Amino acid sequence: MNADLVVVGGGVIGLSCAWRAQRQGMQVLVLEARGPGEGTSRRAAGMLLPDVEGEHDADERAFGRRSYELYPAFAQEVEAASDLPTGYRGCRCYLVAHVPERAEALRRMEWGEFLLPAALKAQLPGIGQSAGARLGDAAQVEPRQLIAALAAALRKGGAAIETGLAVESVQAGPQGVEGLRMADGSLRQGRRYLFATGAWSGTLPYLQGRGVVTEPVRGEIVTLEDTGDEPLQDIIFGQGIYLAPKGGRRVYLGATEERAGFDERPTAEGCLNLLAGLKGLYPAALRFEVRETWAGLRPFRAGGPMIARIDGNAVVAAGHHRNGILLAPATAERALGLLGEIG
Numbered sequence: 001m002n003a004d005l006v007v008v009g010g011g012v013i014g015l016s017c018a019w020r021a022q023r024q025g026m027q028v029l030v031l032e033a034r035g036p037g038e039g040t041s042r043r044a045a046g047m048l049l050p051d052v053e054g055e056h057d058a059d060e061r062a063f064g065r066r067s068y069e070l071y072p073a074f075a076q077e078v079e080a081a082s083d084l085p086t087g088y089r090g091c092r093c094y095l096v097a098h099v100p101e102r103a104e105a106l107r108r109m110e111w112g113e114f115l116l117p118a119a120l121k122a123q124l125p126g127i128g129q130s131a132g133a134r135l136g137d138a139a140q141v142e143p144r145q146l147i148a149a150l151a152a153a154l155r156k157g158g159a160a161i162e163t164g165l166a167v168e169s170v171q172a173g174p175q176g177v178e179g180l181r182m183a184d185g186s187l188r189q190g191r192r193y194l195f196a197t198g199a200w201s202g203t204l205p206y207l208q209g210r211g212v213v214t215e216p217v218r219g220e221i222v223t224l225e226d227t228g229d230e231p232l233q234d235i236i237f238g239q240g241i242y243l244a245p246k247g248g249r250r251v252y253l254g255a256t257e258e259r260a261g262f263d264e265r266p267t268a269e270g271c272l273n274l275l276a277g278l279k280g281l282y283p284a285a286l287r288f289e290v291r292e293t294w295a296g297l298r299p300f301r302a303g304g305p306m307i308a309r310i311d312g313n314a315v316v317a318a319g320h321h322r323n324g325i326l327l328a329p330a331t332a333e334r335a336l337g338l339l340g341e342i343g
């Protein structure tokens with residue numbers, strides 16, 4: 001295959017960029033060492049909260065808001081092209097304060113409505129005695145559905161997604177990338193390259209040499225089944241813990257933040273901390289059924305995501321840490337702009 005664009009990494013960032021490129025008429029090859037989204041994206045909670053997570057300097061906030069605004073059309077186009085759901089839906093998000101200092105911070109927050117404990121309880125009967133705030137903007141996708149839909153849309157459009165084989169090294173010359181050496185010794189080549197290598201970016205010396213260094217930060221999730229009469233619909237976000245109901249009765253309780261290298265195993269301690277935190281977050285959920293637990297590796301990068309041209313014919317989009325799902329449409333928009341400059 002003589003690809004116009006070779007995308008290294010089949011997570012939400014790589015697939016979203018590949019999808020946009022395909023919509024612009026490019027012949028795309030995606031290389032994914034495992035299965036689509038298996039590294040991080042399929043283990044994410046899928047909350048779209050431009051005002052809650054991240055570093056929140058002005059640029060990053062504007063970027064998150066841009067992506068949030070792109071989402072409805074992005075999800076709708078991917079669903080139409082794949083004939084599969086993405087789980088996109090608008091919802092409310094309640095921020096819950098456990099301590100007076102946090103309540104005071106929520107009272108001063110510009111982008112939500114502050115609620116005293118009685119007012120919060122009137123809207124969320126299962127909550128304890130906490131004050132909180134209701135955010136204006138919140139939505140969700142189901143990451144497993146989104147990944148499946150993106151992969152299906154790409155394949156239907158003629159893209160190749162090669163799975164199960166890692167890129168071992170990058171061959172580069174004065175003009176840029178000349179080829180990708182795969183773990184079995186074979187070579188992949190294309191006109192342009194996009195590295196969406198997430199938490200694994202630092203494992204390729206080529207990327208390291210261009211300042212693309214990410215660190216894996218493990219996040220564990222416990223999945224619950226809401227057994228109540230009126231299943232929870234809205235996100236509840238405390239400090240370092242959240243409940244994300246995914247439609248129907250499935251609820252994700254997340255997520256730990258641990259530096260454990262590339263160890264993706266959930267631990268008893270992680271589950272213990274999440275379940276202990278549930279008591280202060282939303283006591284009604286203590287009666288939910290426990291279903292599953294898993295962990296994923298967030299791609300942390302000091303300074304935030306890097307979306308940049310790194311060579312004559314290569315762009316990187318990596319380091320989205322807690323916000324890869326949210327930032328995928330805006331990242332694809334920016335990355336395609338950079339790839340367009342390559343011509």
Ligand code: GLY
Nearest residue numbers: 045219254255322
């Ligand atoms: N964005 C949710 C998390 O990183 O846990």
